[in-house]
Amino acid sequence: MSETKEHIIDKSYELFLSHSYEAVSISDISKAIGMTKGALYHHFLNKEELFKAVVDKHLILPTVACNLDQVSLKELFDYNIRCIRELLDSYLSYSNLFTPLNFVSLFGDASRHYKGFIEKTERYVKDEEKKIVTVLENAIKRGEIRSDINVAITAYTIISLYVGLVGNLIVNSQDVDKSFSLLRSQILEFYKMLKKST
Known part of the structure; x- marks a missing residue:
């Protein structure tokens, strides 16, 4: 270009x-x-x-890019939180006009004015879900997490937790540090619920 x-x-x-x-x-x-x-x-x-x-x-969505067969669920959570934080920090450093709410508005505009964007986003979510399903299934086989979970629903719930960062940012007056701290706490709490009891 x-x-x-x-x-x-x-x-x-x-x-x-x-x-x-x-x-x-x-x-x-x-x-x-x-x-x-x-x-x-x-x-x-x-x-x-x-x-x-x-x-x-500029409207880049984070993607799981680690070895799905070897990564533990805990490592995946840590990896994803780090990647999302780095991506948001790059947005914030790119332009002083960037705010999380502006980004959400841009996403909404793309949904309305970019033909095929919604389908592209749906494919992205499905691809990420499949990756998380793989990690969850391996985590069950290794005994890292309980085996009595619905893997598909759990994968979707994990994606929903990440998407919930937007809500955290709105509730916390767009305070990135506070919002990430809350996301990390939510993820760790969810992980504790999935962990196999010893």
């Missing part, structure tokens, strides 16, 4: 992050990047195509 195109995407990201999709016009984008509308249209056909490029580059 050309440097100019990257610059357009990054500046547009800041606009879409601080305002809604509907509120940002092509005129706003061309002013922000110091380019005529004609020059902007040379790189992107329309606002929708530009928005899709912004979402594809």
Whole structure:
């Protein structure tokens, strides 16, 4: 991708992050990047195509990327919490316009204005669920956790706990440290319930 195109995407990201999709016009984008509308249209056909490029580059969802056959459930929890924290920290350091609520709004805008985004997100959730199911099944075989759980529901519950970080951020006035502390406590409490009693 050309440097100019990257610059357009990054500046547009800041606009879409601080305002809604509907509120940002092509005129706003061309002013922000110091380019005529004609020059902007040379790189992107329309606002929708530009928005899709912004979402594809900046709306990154964390993914399990460890050895699923060897990792324990506890290690997976620790790994995921660390990855989510690093991702959120990278968002916060990227732009001073970033707030967790702005990110949620951008996600909502993507759901409404990016054709196929909801299906893409559903595939992402299903893929992550499958990975967690693998880890849970191995954790049962190893005796790390109880065997009387519904593995599919437990995997979905784990994903729901991670998604609950958004709620933590809202309740805790977007305090990232406090919200992560709460997420870690929730995950550890859930893990204790899954642990095989000795």
